[in-house]
Amino acid sequence: MTTTTRAAVVESGGAPFTLCEVELDDPGPGEALVRMVATGLCHTDLGVASGGLPFPLPGVLGHEGAGVVEAVGPGVTGVEPGDHVVLSFTSCGGCRNCRDGHPAYCATWLPLNLIGGRRADGTGTISRDGTPLGGHFFGQSSFAERALVDERSLVKVDPEVPLASIAPLGCGVQTGVGAVWNVLRPRAGSTLVVLGAGAVGLSAVMAAALTPAARIIAVDRVAERLALARELGATHTVDAAEADLAEALALLTDGQGADGVVETTGSVAVLRQGADALAARGTLVVVGAPPFGTEVALDVNGLLPGKQIVGITLGDSETQTFIPALVQLVKEGRLPLHRLIGTYPFAEIDQAVRDMRAGKTIKPVLTF
Incomplete structure (x- = not known):
């Protein structure tokens, strides 16, 4: 049958x-x-x-x-x-x-x-x-x-939560949230940068807003996306279509760099900028996926102060515990x-x- x-x-x-x-x-x-x-x-x-x-x-x-x-x-x-x-x-x-x-x-x-x-x-x-x-x-x-x-x-999942409101949890949302919660795990006072304000990037912003991070910097080239990022928890935004990203991030981090960076665009040029923006002992999480075989040039000596570049798939989440937790946050209006x-x-x-x-x-x- x-x-x-x-x-x-x-x-x-x-x-x-x-x-x-x-x-x-x-x-x-x-x-x-x-x-x-x-x-x-x-x-x-x-x-x-x-x-x-x-x-x-x-x-x-x-x-x-x-x-x-x-x-x-x-x-x-x-x-x-x-x-x-x-x-x-x-x-x-x-x-x-x-x-x-x-x-x-x-x-x-x-x-x-x-x-x-x-x-x-x-x-x-x-x-x-x-x-x-x-x-x-x-x-x-x-x-x-x-x-x-x-x-x-x-x-x-909880049957009281409308399914249309939580369908994206299965991939994009848990990817952005997991990059912050499961990899970066911000400490009090941390500075996080999210490169790209699409669905994954904005999910990362919302996740960061639920942590003790002090500065959450969203970067995009679309003003409307940046305005939404602020409404969802970003403390600062950078319009990459108008500002020099390296200079803007240096200014916003007092020259110290970012403790965590989430790269969602899939652009190797943006990835390189994210790596260069890291603070000592900072971590860049690579989410955006360019075509297979794509390579990126890095300043090796720039990585020596304890900097890390980490790839991630689907937020490195264990779905049976992670997704119900996200559903609860959606239900409570916190996500x-x-x-x-x-x-x-x-x-x-x-x-x-x-x-x-x-x-x-x-x-x-x-x-x-």
């Missing part, structure tokens, strides 16, 4: 999303069928849809889903039909990093989430007219009215995620893509 559902299919690299009927397998061991209520649109989806990553197309993307469990497969114990869930990334659960509470660094993370398009055993989850499609994207492929989801991608979200009916996915690329909407969320 299969489940027929409507999905947004990318036929080939650079093609628009096409709404059509597809067939989902019945839930197998460790899987659940989820009726989608909302799903966020992320730049990772756009990068894969453009053909920039070797994900098998035609395929179904989507990796910030939120919905209601309809059925579970054998061995699933963490959720049951009727549960509200946020969907995040999947992982093997058995490698050293998974066992150590760092599933975002799973030994098989890339094929399970980003480029494989299949289950770990090589079988497909989605087909169309009997032909397999790329699926299992982040263990979910949630650009569809229903999704077949890995149990390790599922996080049970005003709604300020970033613009909602679109699922059928208007291409409009959401255009608005996101144009910068009109910070975090599009598709609703079903």
